Amino acid sequence: MDVLPKVPPALIAEVKPDLFPMYPVKQDAPLISDEDRRAHRKARTPLWRYLLHARPLAVLTAPIIYLCFVAFLFLDAVITLYQAICFPVYGVPKVRRADYLIFDRGALVYLNVLERLNCIYCSYANGLIAYVMEVVGRTEQHWCPLKHARKAAAQHSRYSHFLPYGDAAEYRKKLDTVRDDFGDLRS
Template sequence: MDRDKIGELLEKLEETESLLNRELEKEAESLKCDFLEERVPLWDYIKTAKPGYIATAPFIYAMIVPAVIMDIFVTVYQGVCFPVYGIPKVDRKEFIVFDRHRLRYLNMLQKLNCLYCAYFNGLVAYVREIASRTEQFWCPIRHARRVRGVHRRYWHFLRYGDGKDLKTRWMKMREELKE
């Protein structure tokens, strides 16, 4: 495919993306209507919660401490190591997104829960991307047995036991990571 055709396709893709973003903004505006009648008052929300939910809340929220520590360590790790290896840094804000707390139909506790889940799940995705780039650089070899929930880079790794031209293929994978 020639460069002109690729350029045209990229322009069409950008136009489509721009149109999609405008449509999403319109949708977000339409959702700003008043949903306050849907909001469950905080005290009613707590009163009707199952006792087990209330009893386990401290355990759930205590996980924020190791999560923040992991966030700090992983961010420092990629900040120090990735430039040395020539690996592009992972943009944290692409993974950790806070927006659901703005929904007017949620009470304060529901908003807090949404902030917690957005942070925790976004953090796990952020850490996974950093780990997958690290794995591609240092050990891009699949496991001998099936592994559940592999990252998106995994299937591009070398097959287990396939050591043919290992150094050449390994270096190629490192170069692909830098692109």
């Protein structure tokens, strides 16, 4: 299987310091000092000024963007129900939705109410798509754990466990093993 070695966090921090938050997190909430909160409040753009300087086309397209929210809610309900019913039958570990939907930007007081709403929307939409991708990835591992002939732009976390494209003998030989290979998730 194509498994890369784990990179030590200290090395990642040295190479890409922006991967780590500016503020420590305790019980899923960022710890922001009172001094930083005061500075953040001063940096907030009042809603009236934000709207006054908004591009007209951005304002006109906003309802279209927010219309997608209805579809996201429906997708969220269906995929959550799907895995709740089907994954126990297949013996596939459930995906923890809370690991994907993160709403911590509301603590940023330099955002006005509309910017916060936009951040909630984007956090929900991107988190939901990542959650759905993981649910579908685990489903794919159970039903069709085959790599594609060409590289996809994005791959879910289970893809590295899949069998090579076009190797019929290995597919038949290892299908049941790969189908049940969720040991890394059960620890």
